[in-house]
Structure formats: C-alpha cells, structure tokens
Amino acid sequence: MTSRTIGQPIAAGLVTAFVGFASSFAVVLKGLSAVGATDSQAASGLMALSIAMGIAGIVLSVGLRMPVSVAWSTPGAALLAATGATPGGFPAAVGAFLVVGALLVVAGLFRPFARLVAAIPGSLANAMLAGVLFGLCLKPIGALIAAPVGASLIVLAWLVVSRWKRIYATPVAALVAALVIAGSGRVAGLDLMVVSPRPELVWPTFSLGALVGIAAPLFIVTMASQNIPGLAVMGAYGYRPDPGRLVWTTGAFSLASAPFGGHAVNLSSIVAALCASPDASPDPAKRWIAAVTAGATYIVFGLLAGLVTAFAAGAPILVEAVAGLALLGPFGSALHNALADSQEREAALVTFLVTSSGVTIFNVGGAFWGLVAGGAVLVLTRAGASLSPRQAP
Template structure:
C-alpha cells in the first residue's frame, strides 16, 4: 500500500476527528502525567523542574504530532515515553543529581535520532530479543504496579476509593478508567490537603533550563535503558498501530523527528517523546472518521490539546506535590497495569527463552545498583548472558 501522504486531503476538521483527538489527548495526559512527575522527581528534579519537564514534554509531543500529521497527511500521534518515566521512577537519582539525568536524556534522544537516520542501529534495537526487552520493562514497572496495594494498606479508605472507581469504570469503558481514578484522587486531595499552603507562583508554567552534566554511570544506567524501552515499547509498537490501520509511513524519519523533539525538550527536563501506541489507535481508527484520508485531523487536534495541557503543568505538579505520595503512586500504578501485563506475557510466552527472561525480570525488579548503574542495565546484561548461553550450540532453524 502506498503512503497515505499520497491521498487527497479530503476536507477539513470533522466532528468525529475533533472528538477522537480530544479524547486521545485527555486519556494520554490524565492517564500518565502522574508517572512522569514521579519519574522526574525520582532522578532528582525539584517541583519546579518536574513541572518544567512535564510542560516541555506536553508541548513537544503536541507540536511534533501536529507537524508530522500535517506533513504526512496521516494520523501520527505522539506521546511521552511512559515506560521511560517508569524506568526513571525505579532508578536512584544519579550522583550528579538532575543535571546528570538531563545529560542522559540528551544522549538517549540523540540515539533515537541516529536510530532513525542510520538503519543498522535501528535494526540492532529491533534485534534485541523480545522476551528480554519485555522482561526488562516488566521489571521496571513492577514497583509502581505494587503501589495501589500499598495505598490500601497505608490509607484504606482512600486507596479503595481509587481502586474501586478504576475497576467500575473499566467495566464500562476501559480507556476512561485511569482518568476517572485521577479525578477521584484529585477530589481526595482537594478534600484533605490545605491548598492555601500551595505556592501560587508555582501554578504558572515556568520553563527551567537545566545545564546538563555527562556522567558515565548515568549514560549506562539511564540513557541506554531509556533509549531501549522508548524504541522497543513505544516507537516500534507505534508503527505497528499505524500499519494495522492501513498507513505505511517510513519509520526512520518518524523516529528521527521524535528524537529531535526529545532533544529540544531535554534541557527543560523532558526525558523523551515518541510515537504513541494506545492513543494512536484512537486517532488512526475508524472512530476518528470513516474516510481514512481525513483521520489525520484527529492527531492534529490531539496535538493542540497537548500543548494546552502543557500550559497547566505547573498547577498539576503543584497540586500533586501537596498530596500524599502513595496516592499518586497508586494512580500511576493503575495506569501501568496494562503495560505490565502485556510485557510480562511477552516475556514468558516462549518456553525456550523463559529462563533468560525471568533472570532479566528479577535482576531489573530487584533495584540492584552497581557503580551507580541501575538494575535495568544489569537485568538486560544478565538475561542476555543466559540467553546467549542457552542458545550456544543450539542448531539454527529457519
């Protein structure tokens, strides 16, 4: 099938495209902004720096989606790297603080640009055994996915209210389950936290330029795993979603452009933007418009709302910072349950590679840190060694 950019423009914005774009942006932002704040804070960001990072990511993915969708006339939806943020949340702050983390963000973004421009690197990422990549992601996500249970133990009434809301709404419409849980959490925070103590100046968007530091342990422990999970868990599935819906863009330029926007957001605290997967289905599917050539407007609308949501990043971060951390972690954990289940299933499905995958999962989830390098790297290294050992001497089969 030819690229959809060859299709006629097919008219302007439709009600279907507007609705799909608004829903995609709301679900994308509300479902995982707590994960982003959690991740940035874990690697040393202050409240103001975390708000700046959230704003930079929102604006970057909004503008990137608008530009690519209008240029390609395809629904190219862009999202922040939620698995990448979960990786950060499971990583200890580097010795150089948030400045070293920003340096790692820049290196990871540069690798994404190169992966799009230089096909051997892109092929190398795609060649990472799927069971190991999935196991590493599952190990990264495990800690946050345990948070809802811990919230019930720490604050039973509040924790159960969040979980029950999530479960009941999921029964009706799964896409809205996490946003509904977020709304309940906001209500709990508003009822229990003295908002008069909030810094009113922090409610307005304040871009903070962070001078990066380049630290070897942060390069290995943050940049490399961030690059891998962003490519393997977001960019490659994002292309698959577009293909399933009948679009055939050249992946390389899309990867490079997302890497370029990641580079632009990194000095302001943004870790990575990439092709969307779940919200991409909302913009690329028939609900966005019966005419395939007009669905790109849904991704454009989604991008516009992401930019607008980015301007509210200061208020969102300030409000969350005033809340008990366990409640925010609980919402973040609920948002990641689907990704955890999918990655765990992908890790253990193939029996011959199951042992290597389990080793990767256990080492990653352990929180092990050697030489300041996080467990995600060591998990992939340990699992890769077992993977190579079990396949050594095994006859090759076509």
Template structure:
C-alpha cells in the same frame, strides 16, 4: 483493514476527528502525567523542574504531532514515554542530581535520532530478543504497580476509593478507568491537603533550563535503558498500530523527528517524546473518520490539546506535590497495570527463552545498582548472557 489513504482528495476537518483527538489527548495526559512527575522527581527534579519537564514534554509532543500529521497527511500520534518515566521512577537518582539525568535524556534522544537515520542501529534495537526487552520492562514496572496495594494498606479509605473507582469504571469502559481514578484522587487531595497554602505563582509553569552534566554511569544506567524502552515499547508498537490501520509511513524519519523533539525538550527536563501506541489507535481508527485520508486531523487536534494541557503542567505538579506520595504512586501504578500485563505475557510466552526472561525480570525488579548503574541495564545484561548460553547449547546439541 483500511486502505492506504493515498487516493482521496477530501482532507477537510471533521467533528469526528475533533472528538477523537480531544479524547486521545485527555486520556494520554490524565492517564500518565502522575507517572511522568514520579519519574522526574525520582531523578532529583525539584517541583519547578518537574513542572518544566511535564510542560516541555506536553508541548513538544503536541507540536510534533501537529507537524508530522500535516506533513504526512497520516494520523501520526505522539506521546511521552510512559515506560521510560516508569524506568526513571524505579531507578536511584544519579550522582550529580537532575543535571546528570538531563544529560542522559539528551544522549538517549540523540540515539533515537541516530536510530532513525542509521538503519543498522534501528535494526540492532529491533533485534533485541523480545522476551528480554519485555522482561526488563516488566521488572521496571513491577515496583510502581505494587503501589495501589500499598496505598490501600497505608490509607484504606482513600486507597480503596481510588482502586474501586478504577475497577468499576474499567468494567464499563477501560479507556476511562485511569482518568476517573485521577479525578477521585484530585477530589481527595482537594478535601484533605492544605491546598490553600499553595504558591499561586507555581501554578503557571515556567521553563527551567537545566545545564546538563554527563557521566558514564548515567549513560549506561539511564540513557541506554531509556533508549531501548522507548524504542521497543513506544516507537516500534506505534508503527505497528499505524500499519494495522492501513498506514505505511517510513519509520526512520518518524523516529528521527521524535528524537529531535526529545532533544529540544530535554534541556527543560523532558525525558522522551515518541510515537504513541495506545492513543494512536484512537486517532488512526474508524471512529476518527470513515475516510482514512481525513483521520490525520485527529492526531493534529490531539497535538493542539497537548500544547494546551502543557500550560496546566504547573498546576498539575503543584497539586501532586500537595498529595500524600502513596496516593500518586497508586494512580501511577493503576495506569501501568496494562503495560505490566503485556510485558509479562511477552516475556514468558516462549518457553525456550523463559529462563533468560525470568533472570532479566528478577535482576531488573531487584533494583540493584552497581558502579552507579541501574538494575535495568544489569537485568538486560544478565538475561542476555543466559539467552546467549542457551542458544549456544542448543546449537551444539545439533
């Protein structure tokens, strides 16, 4: 394990950091931008609003990474909430459309700020039983992860081309598997879609300010699950990755600052900016530089490239809109398979909590909605009731 980088004074830029930062940004953007677009569209966003949201997220997380890395001199990698986007994609559009979703984004971001400033809320999120949080996430991801199979059934040639590319590249280097599948999908779209009639003006992203609308069902069914998923699946694991590599930042300020950047991006359609987990390992590990004190440059470089990729959000969204939806869903599903596997393993690993986790998973995956509130909330509520009942029975047996 690397030592905490406090004694070194050599904080210069390096080629290793540049390479690691570029790789982290490319993998982070290419592997999951389709999930982001899918989630925003499911919430009722138009093509222009989805492009604005993708741009706001990419620029927001880039600026946040640059700010935090230089401020702390630690490789604080930032990402958008891919599990959060999957939650949105699996939920029905709220009454009131995208404006109501943006209101929920703002509330979720505010909760993240408060969780960083007010320790009891942060502890409350951390105290949510891991099996239930993982089961809820697995239920959210299941629908999207079925998309590759449905794509093969609906369009065997194109679906198989995407899936086989992903499988072959994964055998060589799993990190590049989803970006390779994205490139194949881009080739298919370019060869088959009527891209010649794309509105050229739409290729350059323009920020679209959405006036938020607030409703209680959206607060309960979107904002609260989005907050829980982002904290449990992104922020807390992000801190763990930094700790494993020898860095010990104070989590509270990091949560609050990412929440502030989320608040800034929400009016333009961004759902959540948070600590990175997977790409954090690229910037915090030995490949970013042998000297731990110089690795913060890798996270800063990734931030610079995220900002640049944000300028391509319009083209990415327009291209996705020209494709058959099932192909985009297939790429999104492949990007989430690893997260689904980890969530399912975490959900059923402890036998005594397995029943509660399964209930959470089933109710969430069913997609049921009551009173305009999405299944993720009801899944967590149902699983929590079974979890509490099991704890009560065990306590009274003793």
C-alpha cells in the same frame, strides 16, 4: 469540510489527549522526581514534554496527512522511577536525556543502527520493561495501607470504570484522586505563580553511571515499547509512513525538551488507535485531524503543568497509586510477551528478576544489568541447544 465531517475527528483528538495525559502524567512526575528533580523542575519537565509532543504530533500529522500520535515515554518514566537517584543528580539525568534524544535521531537517520536495536530479543526487552514496572504496580497496595479511604475510592473508581470501558479507567481514577486531594485542603492557597508555566533550564552534566544506567535502557525501552509498537498500530490501520522520518523527528523534539527536564518524546503506542481507527472518522483521509487536535490539546495541558504538579505534591502516595493502576495493563502485557517463548523463558525470567531487584552496580541501575544477565543466559541456552544434537548417541 463541513462541521459534521470534522466534528468526529476533533472529538476523538480531545479524548485521545485527555486519556494520554491523565493516564500517565503521574508516572512522569514520579520518574522525574525519582532521578532528582525538584517539584518545579518536574513541572518544567512535564510542560516541556507536553508541548514537545503536541508540536511534534501537529508537524508530522499535517506534513504526512496521517494520524501520527506522539507521546512521552511512559515506560521510560517508569524506568526512571525504578532507577532512582544517580550520582550527579538531576543534571546528570538531563545529560542522559540529551543522549537519548541524539540516539533517537541517529536511529531514524541511520537505518542499520535502528535494525541493531530491533535485534534485541523481544522476550528480554519485555522482561526488562516488566521488571521496571513491577515496583510501581505495587504502589496501590501501599496506598491502601497508608491512606485507606482515599486510595480505596481511587481503586474502586478504577475497577468500576474498567468494567465498562478500560481506556477511561485511569483518567477517572486520576480525577477521583484530584478530588480527594482538593478535599483534603493540602493544595489550598495556590497562587498564580504556581499555576502558570515556569520552564526551568537545567545545565546538563555527563557521567558514565547516568549514560549506562539511564540513557541506554531508556533508549531501548523507548524504541522497543513505544516507537516500534506505534508504527505497528499505524500499519494495522493502513498507514505506512517512512519510519526513519518519524523516529528522527521525535528524537529532535526530545533533544529540545531535555534541557527543560523532558526525558523522551516518541510515537504513541497506547492511545494511537484512538486517532487511527474508524472511530476517529470513517474516512481514513480525515483522521489526521484527530492527531492534530490531540497535539493542540497536549500543548494546553502543558501550560497547566504547574497546577497538575501542585496537586500531585499534595498527596504523592495517591498519585503513585494512580500511576500503579495505569501501568497494570502494560505490566501484564510485557510479562506475558516476555514468557511467551518457552525457549527464551529462563533468560526472560533472569532479566525480570535482576531488573526488579533494583540492584545497582558501579552506579548503574538494574535495568541494564537485567539485560546483561538475561542476554548471557540466552547465549548459554542457545549454545547448549546447538551442541546437544551433536552429543546425542
């Protein structure tokens, strides 16, 4: 291959990695911190996820000669942020992460299990996701009140760039946030130990509250909002790999990253089109190069996780504002899909409201109870619909 034929997919891969990382790293840091991670543990988790998804993308893309884009679970990180601290602290959350990785492996190897997950009504899965994202999408408003100058610059940059090309809006907002934080002097005096990678091994513990409140909804969100749409994106561009192989491979890398604080690795559904579309290369047989380039770049970004986390710690409220802006699109899409079916709308609304309420019962978070409540309403709705014709005169 000439430099001209590989230059385009390499450029596409670099853009994919930058957009994928910059648009959601703030969500990941917020999620890990919410479930009890210290700054150093959050940096370790960010590094582990970046390296795991980079290697996974390279392995799958080279092995299949297809543009397989792998990412961390952004909706899953948002779920962690909404769930908050759980009994047992971060070790219990890490135990839940390990269970999620194991479930992903099982879903990939055992097809009936994957079909069972896919049987969860899309309206309820999307309503749960919308409920999880709702609180984070309010963060830019809080930032405008608490830090009006810095937040205004971030929101303005996001609005201006989104009018030009939406996919670059959040990375530009993240860059503006970094400049604002750097200008504030809050990250002055960084030393090499902070910037360099510092993996931290967390010994997991297992509790019923974490398994039901974190592992179960995290697994469902990852499958419904990442893996299934990721496969659909690849199919839209003519790539039809064995779904089981992709799911169990990402599950295996999730297991590898979990002890270091990584919550889940999965197929990308947000930036996958950047590698799979003709923009990556006119030749479909060469687009795998873009995914490999993105994977290698993710590994480099992972090695800078300490620096990224140090900046984020300088002004958390501005980082949360960036995270909220990044999630506006997924929130709108999830809410629209949740309410699209009029026959399931009431159940979806119940799921959304219970999830977004943040209610915790028996140490189990609102995402699980939202699915339970919405599922109960849906069962009653369908039962009533099936009985009504018989009761008609």
